[in-house]
Amino acid sequence: MRRKLMSDTVADALAGALARHGVTSIFGQSNPTALMLAAERIGIRQILYRTENAAGAMADGFARVGRRVAVVAAQNGPAATLMVPPMAEALKASVPMLVLVQEVPASDRDRNAFQELDHFALFAGVSKWTRRIDDPSRVEDNVDMALTVANSGRPGPVVLLLPKDILQAPAVPPRFGRRRDLGAFPLDRPRPEATAVAEAARLVAEARSPLVVAGGGVHLSDAVEELTALQRLAHLPVVTTNMGKGAVSELDTLSLGVAANVTGQGGPAHHHLPLIQQSDVVLLVGTRTNENGTEGWTLTSPDATYIHIDMDPVEVGRTYEALRLVGDARSALSDLADALAGCDLTRRQRAAESLRHRIATGRRRRADEIEAAVPFDARPIAPERLLRELDELLVPDDIVVADASYSSFWVASHLTAKRAGQRFVLPRGLAGLGWGLPLGLGAKLATPDARVVAVVGDGGFAHVWSELETAVREDLALTLIVLNNQVLAAQGHAEMAAFGQTTTGIDFQPVDHAAMARAVGAAGIRITDPDQLEPQLKDALASTTVTVLDVVIDPDSFPPVRAFDRHADRIRRRPRTGRPTPTSPDRPKG
DSSP: OOOOOOOSBHHHHHHHHHHHTTOOEEEEBSBSHHHHHHHHHTTOEEEEOSOHHHHHHHHHHHHHHHOBOEEEEEOSTHHHHTTHHHHHHHHHHTOOEEEEEEEOOGGGTTSOOTTOOOHHHHTTTTOSOEEEOOOGGGHHHHHHHHHHHHHSSSOOEEEEEEEHHHHTSBOOOOSSOOOOOOOBSOSOOOOOOHHHHHHHHHHHHHOSSEEEEEOTHHHHTTOHHHHHHHHHHTTOOEEEOSTTTTSSOTTSTTEEEEOTTOOSTTOTTGGGHHHHHTOSEEEEESOOOOTGGGTTTTSSOTTSEEEEEESOTTTTTSSSOEEEEESOHHHHHHHHHHHHHTSOOHHHHHHHHHHHHHHHHHHHHHHHHHHHHOOTTOSSBOHHHHHHHHHHHOOTTOEEEEOTTHHHHHHHHHSOOOSTTOOEEOOOSSOOTTOHHHHHHHHHHHOTTSOEEEEEEHHHHTTSTTHHHHHHHTTOOEEEEEEEOSBOHHHHHHHHHHHSSOOSSSBOOOOOHHHHHHHTTSEEEEEOSGGGHHHHHHHHHHOSSOEEEEEEBOTTOOOOOGGGGGGHHHHHTOOSOOOOOTTOTTSOOO
16 A cells, blocks of 8 residues: 655655654755745755855764764756865765755756756766656655765765756655655664674784774764773774864873874874884774875884774775774774773783873973974964963863864864864865865754854955854854964965975965954954953853954964974065065066
């Protein structure tokens, strides 16, 4: 007997299917209108964004923090093209996202209809799965398949194309009813093969100096408790990638902090580099072993034995040939701990005290060197001073997001994960500029009771200024810290390091971001004196409105990028402006 149809149109059926999967909001801009009207009729909110690329980043932040797939909708054609960058980030960072894109009516297809575009070709490189709903009887099948693909295996973005005429067509009852909620991830938790787990346990127990490298997959799998249990059971030092920050507490005596590409002078793991490089058994957990996460594949020894836990079988052994523990990180870590509990851990126990002493010594050396090197009372403000003040005010349940480039580096290296599972959301999939504010908005929407702080550079913030209005309209109490140095600092410093000079595309005019915030109804404070930092940060964190702190920082400061250590003097000789004067021979004359 066929299930009774509860919807009138395909749009109604689609909205009902989304609600079944726990969707309570859609990041949208009215289109597809038939769907948005149907969704709002059943209580699904539309969160109006200003630009599609920012909407995709909001969906990304919502999914990473909320641990449920986010839904974002866009018009066909030019609007759809703007979804490509955030989808690319989500694909690389393994973040699920359902993208609903309006299509021209089926009867107008391939006739150069208004804003018609080949969306299959457009999304080919950034979507795990792209389908068009053409059959009114297959709506729920298509939605369930989309969420299954998005949330299973290695999570990622998927696309459903929605022709305007199909959305308004009468819905047809499906033959087979569907009731399950498939909106959370990971959808499945497969376990690695038992003999491989046993071999991994033996290798770790017998290792001279084992090491764990934890990536963002630990957060995606919600495996922080299992990783902490393994760390304590076998007395294992743990270092994280940028996206893995917070996988373990950085206050733990066996935690090395973020290594990745911030192991330069002053970096959390700078004085732990010998320990990392001398490790004979390296356990990789939920990491793509990408260039930035491994400092160009130089952090660990090519002579080490590698064990790799990952949901994606292609990532295991991509660069480091490894014992393959293919499966969900939480399941795999739990199984590995059980196997280790049956091993002789005497060697690990005997090494524990000296290992903790070695780590503590490295931490003290780092703190002393930073204290001696950083002008904490200087103007313009040293970024290290800002991050120190912020770190002292943050609590373990606070969420910090950052833009790409230096913002991510400063957060990764100078804020402390005060508990296992504290979230630091860093866009390191493709690391494009402009993600910080919308990531923070998505994170806040997913966890409205948490304090959310977004740290962005003035260069990246320029991509998404308009979303401040979104934050005000949605009444999101977010603290946005703008690192205002009037320069694309990472690019300028990289050019100085490599060439000893910069192009003219580095510096820009001063901008009063605090005034901009006030113009859209947010609180805006400009900070030029380091003594203003503590009281203004306290007020912002306690505020119930959006607060923008426009902090004027030293343009010559740079985070602990290891590649910059040997070029520090040359970097600091960068001219304050690289723009040519009107009489410069390099400037074309009108």
